[in-house]
Amino acid sequence: MDKITTIFENNKIWAKKVLDTDPQFFHKMSQVQNPEILWIGCADSRVPANQIINLPAGEVFVHRNIANVIVHTDLNALSVIQYAVDVLKVKHIIVCGHYGCGGIKASMVESSNGLIDNWLGHIKDVARFHENELHKISDFNTRFARLCELNVVEQVNNIKNTTIVKNALKNNQELEIHAFIYDIKDGIIRDLNNLPE
Numbered sequence: 001m002d003k004i005t006t007i008f009e010n011n012k013i014w015a016k017k018v019l020d021t022d023p024q025f026f027h028k029m030s031q032v033q034n035p036e037i038l039w040i041g042c043a044d045s046r047v048p049a050n051q052i053i054n055l056p057a058g059e060v061f062v063h064r065n066i067a068n069v070i071v072h073t074d075l076n077a078l079s080v081i082q083y084a085v086d087v088l089k090v091k092h093i094i095v096c097g098h099y100g101c102g103g104i105k106a107s108m109v110e111s112s113n114g115l116i117d118n119w120l121g122h123i124k125d126v127a128r129f130h131e132n133e134l135h136k137i138s139d140f141n142t143r144f145a146r147l148c149e150l151n152v153v154e155q156v157n158n159i160k161n162t163t164i165v166k167n168a169l170k171n172n173q174e175l176e177i178h179a180f181i182y183d184i185k186d187g188i189i190r191d192l193n194n195l196p197e
């Protein structure tokens with residue numbers, strides 16, 4: 001069976017399994033979506049949003065791009081945030097980066113990857129903001145892991161600086177913004193604001 005045929009087969013199996021558990025599931029889904037979480041993550045195939053937090057369809061509004069970057073001029077990302085915050089009234093925005101991120105790694109080495117280098121420039125900016133700290137880390141992999149973490153923190157700062165989030169908080173809308181990192185080596189998500197010593 002080729003990959004595309006497998007997709008249709010798997011989809012039928014999944015839909016049946018969902019219906020077996022909750023016969024009204026798709027009917028409810030067809031009426032409205034009411035997610036409480038906006039997930040902003042990396043496009044990496046190893047970090048599928050719903051799967052790693054074990055939440056079903058309908059629970060998470062998702063935006064993914066290479067290295068989970070939020071740029072103030074990115075109309076796509078801003079539209080997602082605006083819809084999630086203003087219309088869906090999500091209560092949590094989660095930026096979840098991951099260790100071993102190919103986008104972060106590519107930004108650390110002097111090689112040419114074409115168009116994507118322009119996107120990775122945003123991560124180079126993050127590295128420049130934290131130059132003092134990063135320069136002290138001589139081991140490449142440790143520095144790489146730290147940049148994966150710092151990138152999440154900076155993207156959270158970017159989100160907090162959007163007019164969308166600023167206005168929501170000014171209006172006392174219930175909204176928390178989280179900086180998480182996922183480890184592809186053990187499947188565990190950690191809160192960057194609450195890392196063990």
Ligand SMILES: [Zn+2]
Pocket residue numbers: 042043044066067068098100101102103104
């Ligand atoms: Zn990545």
